[in-house]
Amino acid sequence: MKDLTRSACLHIAIAILALGLFAAGCGSSEDSADGSAQTAEDTASQDETTNDDADADADADSGDGDIVVSGEGVDVGLFFDGALAEDATTVDCTLNGGAETTCYSLTIAGYPASHDVGPFCPDTIADDSDAGGIWFDGEGVYDLDGDFIVGLAELYDDDEWQMYDEDGNVLVTETAEEFEAAARPDVDPSLENHCVEGALEWLDNGEPITTTVLIPIVPVAADSTAAPQGSQGITLDGVVIAESAPVDAILSAYTIAAFDDCGGHFNPFEGYHMHGATGCSEVGDAADGETPMFGYALDGYPVHSPLADADLDECNGHTTEAAGYHYHANSAEQNQVISCLVGQSVAGEDAGPAGPPQGE
Numbered sequence: 001m002k003d004l005t006r007s008a009c010l011h012i013a014i015a016i017l018a019l020g021l022f023a024a025g026c027g028s029s030e031d032s033a034d035g036s037a038q039t040a041e042d043t044a045s046q047d048e049t050t051n052d053d054a055d056a057d058a059d060a061d062s063g064d065g066d067i068v069v070s071g072e073g074v075d076v077g078l079f080f081d082g083a084l085a086e087d088a089t090t091v092d093c094t095l096n097g098g099a100e101t102t103c104y105s106l107t108i109a110g111y112p113a114s115h116d117v118g119p120f121c122p123d124t125i126a127d128d129s130d131a132g133g134i135w136f137d138g139e140g141v142y143d144l145d146g147d148f149i150v151g152l153a154e155l156y157d158d159d160e161w162q163m164y165d166e167d168g169n170v171l172v173t174e175t176a177e178e179f180e181a182a183a184r185p186d187v188d189p190s191l192e193n194h195c196v197e198g199a200l201e202w203l204d205n206g207e208p209i210t211t212t213v214l215i216p217i218v219p220v221a222a223d224s225t226a227a228p229q230g231s232q233g234i235t236l237d238g239v240v241i242a243e244s245a246p247v248d249a250i251l252s253a254y255t256i257a258a259f260d261d262c263g264g265h266f267n268p269f270e271g272y273h274m275h276g277a278t279g280c281s282e283v284g285d286a287a288d289g290e291t292p293m294f295g296y297a298l299d300g301y302p303v304h305s306p307l308a309d310a311d312l313d314e315c316n317g318h319t320t321e322a323a324g325y326h327y328h329a330n331s332a333e334q335n336q337v338i339s340c341l342v343g344q345s346v347a348g349e350d351a352g353p354a355g356p357p358q359g360e
């Protein structure tokens with residue numbers, strides 16, 4: 001075997017048309033507490049992945065355990081009207097595996113262009129599922145209806161849960177101040193036992209918070225898979241695919257950070273962002289046995305809606321004739337849209353003119 005040290009990015013670059021990815025500039029928020037624990041295990045056996053359409057030099061080593069994948073690259077034309085706050089531009093970028101390539105600089109609107117936002121929390125314990133969104137905690141996904149609110153003490157086996165008053169009204173964050181006090185890591189004690197929801201008008205200036213990400217126009221394989229650091233990608237309707245919601249911290253404060261039926265919610269720093277794929281933001285028809293695409297991961301590969309019972313790799317990806325290499329999102333209950341990335345992405349501080357949370 002060749003001497004594959006860290007300069008392996010070179011041969012990969014040759015093999016696949018180099019280009020890389022990355023992005024994200026969303027640093028902090030309620031979500032940063034969770035620190036996504038999964039580090040990619042270096043399972044070095046993805047022999048089934050192929051590189052059929054790599055007509056570049058066959059210098060690639062596909063046999064030493066790397067996942068070798070192919071892809072057409074990012075198609076800006078797939079984004080919904082209004083998903084991008086500015087025209088896409090191209091910039092030189094250096095990826096976290098060392099590849100130097102060309103990235104798209106994409107500024108997403110920070111508000112879904114393809115669907116309404118909310119509802120989040122139910123108003124009363126008599127409400128049905130139409131009145132609220134969903135909650136997921138890594139174990140299950142639950143309709144946020146009145147029965148769910150009443151059942152919290154039993155679900156989480158703790159009698160401190162009491163998220164409604166004697167008249168059956170659900171305790172919900174009702175002002176921008178309450179929202180901010182409940183959405184931060186050290187939840188104000190007065191807001192324990194509240195269903196936390198935000199609103200566009202409570203963000204700075206009452207406007208969506210845009211985020212600029214750098215994504216390699218053509219994906220570049222990484223030496224090994226890795227868990228995404230921070231944000232994971234963007235949806236085709238202009239929303240950040242965020243890291244896992246910090247469920248333990250949320251629950252330990254006796255709060256529920258309600259999601260809408262599209263798996264998204266507001267926080268004061270990032271605005272509206274999504275944590276769970278529920279079939280929203282999709283574009284186009286799916287091939288037989290497939291699900292539609294709804295976003296791009298930060299390594300430039302497409303992300304499709306969840307697909308059960310498929311033979312997927314450790315990052316929930318596979319290659320099909322119709323779509324090339326792509327990921328399938330995890331089911332929403334897992335509270336993590338993308339498990340790991342097979343491609344390189346732009347390293348954090350080099351992500352470019354990213355839009356770190358304003359007002360931090």
Ligand SMILES: [Zn+2]
Pocket residue numbers: 030031242245265266267273275
């Ligand atoms: Zn969140």
Ligand SMILES: [Zn+2]
Pocket residue numbers: 290291304307318320326327328
């Ligand atoms: Zn697929």
